[in-house]
Amino acid sequence: MSLVLFLLQTSGPALGIALATGLVSGSCSAALIALISYTIAQGVTGGLVAAAFVGLGAIALTTAMVSRILLVRFSQAAVVELQLQLCRQILAAELKSLESLGLPSLLVLLTEDIQAIAAAAGVLPVLMINIAGTVGCMVYVSWLSWQVLALVLLITLVASFSCRWFLVAGRRGLAAARNHQERLFQHFRSLIDGIKELKLHRLGRQDFFELDLQPTALQVKHYNQQGLSLFAVLDSWGKFIYFFAVGLVLFALPNWVGISPSTRVAYVLTFTYLLGPMENLVNKLPLLGQASVALDKLKALGLSINAPIAAAAVPPIDPSWQRLELKGVTHSYRTDQEGTEFTLGPVNLTVHPGELIFIIGGNGSGKSTLAKVLTGLYRPQTGTIWLDQQPIDEQNQEWYRQHFSVVFADFYLFDRLLGLSSEAGDSQAQDYLKKLQLSHKVRIDQGRFSTVDLSQGQRKRLALLSAYMENRPIYLFDEWAADQDPAFKQVFYTQFLPDLKAQGKTVFVISHDDHYFYVGDRILKLDYGQIEFEQSPASFKS
Numbered sequence: 001m002s003l004v005l006f007l008l009q010t011s012g013p014a015l016g017i018a019l020a021t022g023l024v025s026g027s028c029s030a031a032l033i034a035l036i037s038y039t040i041a042q043g044v045t046g047g048l049v050a051a052a053f054v055g056l057g058a059i060a061l062t063t064a065m066v067s068r069i070l071l072v073r074f075s076q077a078a079v080v081e082l083q084l085q086l087c088r089q090i091l092a093a094e095l096k097s098l099e100s101l102g103l104p105s106l107l108v109l110l111t112e113d114i115q116a117i118a119a120a121a122g123v124l125p126v127l128m129i130n131i132a133g134t135v136g137c138m139v140y141v142s143w144l145s146w147q148v149l150a151l152v153l154l155i156t157l158v159a160s161f162s163c164r165w166f167l168v169a170g171r172r173g174l175a176a177a178r179n180h181q182e183r184l185f186q187h188f189r190s191l192i193d194g195i196k197e198l199k200l201h202r203l204g205r206q207d208f209f210e211l212d213l214q215p216t217a218l219q220v221k222h223y224n225q226q227g228l229s230l231f232a233v234l235d236s237w238g239k240f241i242y243f244f245a246v247g248l249v250l251f252a253l254p255n256w257v258g259i260s261p262s263t264r265v266a267y268v269l270t271f272t273y274l275l276g277p278m279e280n281l282v283n284k285l286p287l288l289g290q291a292s293v294a295l296d297k298l299k300a301l302g303l304s305i306n307a308p309i310a311a312a313a314v315p316p317i318d319p320s321w322q323r324l325e326l327k328g329v330t331h332s333y334r335t336d337q338e339g340t341e342f343t344l345g346p347v348n349l350t351v352h353p354g355e356l357i358f359i360i361g362g363n364g365s366g367k368s369t370l371a372k373v374l375t376g377l378y379r380p381q382t383g384t385i386w387l388d389q390q391p392i393d394e395q396n397q398e399w400y401r402q403h404f405s406v407v408f409a410d411f412y413l414f415d416r417l418l419g420l421s422s423e424a425g426d427s428q429a430q431d432y433l434k435k436l437q438l439s440h441k442v443r444i445d446q447g448r449f450s451t452v453d454l455s456q457g458q459r460k461r462l463a464l465l466s467a468y469m470e471n472r473p474i475y476l477f478d479e480w481a482a483d484q485d486p487a488f489k490q491v492f493y494t495q496f497l498p499d500l501k502a503q504g505k506t507v508f509v510i511s512h513d514d515h516y517f518y519v520g521d522r523i524l525k526l527d528y529g530q531i532e533f534e535q536s537p538a539s540f541k542s
């Protein structure tokens with residue numbers, strides 16, 4: 001049902017015209033069948049009947065063609081809209097929800113699930129036309145004899161009940177395959193990301209292939225085979241019921257109620273015509289089954305193809321802010337295993353413009369988690385963040401986030417400066433390239449880097465350049481200097497950071513380089529998610 005809703009939303013008028021022309025075509029085809037059987041039964045061969053035949057045939061063919069062309073256009077538009085809609089939802093979703101869904105889930109969603117839904121979206125309108133044609137034929141049958149219609153309806157009822165089991169079991173198989181598909185994508189990811197390690201370790205490679213990748217791929221195959229086989233059985237079962245119905249009308253019904261041979265010919269012709277649409281319907285059931293499994297998964301993941309994303313306007317940021325406060329802020333990660341929950345906070349912190357703050361602590365002490373909370377990527381589970389007089393909540397969180405430029409430890413480098421492509425921007429970026437000692441490697445044209453195939457340290461410098469270009473009031477660097485050579489490390493700590501501070505920017509630096517802490521105003525140490533101390537560099541002893 002949500003698929004139909006989505007189709008109506010994306011291309012309502014086009015779908016309406018396609019369906020209307022399809023309906024006309026289906027009705028004309030049904031009328032043609034009636035005309036043919038009438039001609040055979042009555043033995044009439046007049047010019048009027050021939051003209052009606054030609055007229056009906058022409059209308060049926062033209063409308064069918066128009067309908068098909070519209071459907072092709074419309075289904076392609078629906079596929080693109082579907083992909084864009086899901087991408088919009090992913091962009092709008094909270095980071096935390098996306099992290100808990102996991103990358104494999106999102107990948108299966110954007111590839112397999114979209115394909116399944118798109119394929120069903122493509123066939124659904126054709127199926128609707130087939131159903132319309134079938135209904136037209138049923139009207140004709142009921143006009144011929146209500147007893148036959150009653151019989152057909154009875155058989156349809158029995159068929160629906162008997163097919164239901166196959167449908168449910170088939171769908172269960174497809175759903176199980178879909179679940180294993182996520183694990184398979186996780187293995188694909190390991191294969192691609194871990195290719196260097198796998199190449200160097202022959203036994204490990206064999207182990208990964210034989211114990212992880214292959215069994216999961218075989219499970220996907222097994223469940224898909226199981227599900228699709230049930231749909232194949234359903235196909236044959238449907239045909240059996242169909243021939244059973246034709247047999248009943250041909251051989252049994254005349255013994256029960258009086259039917260003339262000419263009426264019988266009409267039935268047989270009608271049923272023979274119906275074979276096409278019915279077969280089409282049954283053939284497409286696996287596609288519809290896969291789409292419905294994909295839609296269920298979407299819903300379970302908290303996404304929906306019908307939920308429009310309101311592009312809320314974000315007010316301009318406040319460059320003259322005076323006070324950023326975290327009051328009793330906490331954030332926890334819940335894991336499946338008991339006793340492994342990590343809680344950051346409660347954190348109480350007040351920050352002013354132009355401050356340079358080092359955040360330090362051991363591995364797993366919560367520095368990156370604090371960075372995500374501070375920058376508004378994670379919402380505090382308790383406590384509140386205040387920017388001047390404004391508490392940050394769901395409504396203004398997007399606005400709040402725009403105050404920060406961040407280079408995360410696991411940063412992603414886009415191949416262009418997003419949102420900045422003016423020529424003035426290019427010349428400023430060229431200046432930064434020189435300062436970052438990259439001008440011999442990289443050029444910038446209309447905001448696009450000539451290459452991002454660089455060393456890790458060089459890529460981090462480009463990420464820093466992107467952050468500079470964003471020119472936000474607050475900066476956060478998570479272990480930025482870790483991959484830099486000693487000379488450039490010194491440039492970063494003794495020139496870049498003081499420069500930013502001199503411009504009135506507030507800078508948070510997550511770092512282990514204690515011999516540069518003297519450039520900062522404060523050092524904040526985390527231990528097991530708690531602020532262990534806050535000190536000035538002068539009183540700090542590592």
Ligand SMILES: Nc1ncnc2c1ncn2[C@@H]1O[C@H](COP(=O)(O)OP(=O)(O)OP(=O)(O)O)[C@@H](O)[C@H]1O
Nearest residue numbers: 099333334342361362363364365366367368369370
């Ligand atoms: N997405 C997550 N889901 C569950 N637990 C997480 C997640 N991210 C981090 N953690 C846990 O939270 C704790 C703090 O992690 P965090 O990355 O904030 O530490 P860190 O101080 O930045 O560590 P490092 O110096 O190693 O980068 C760790 O115990 C980690 O296992």
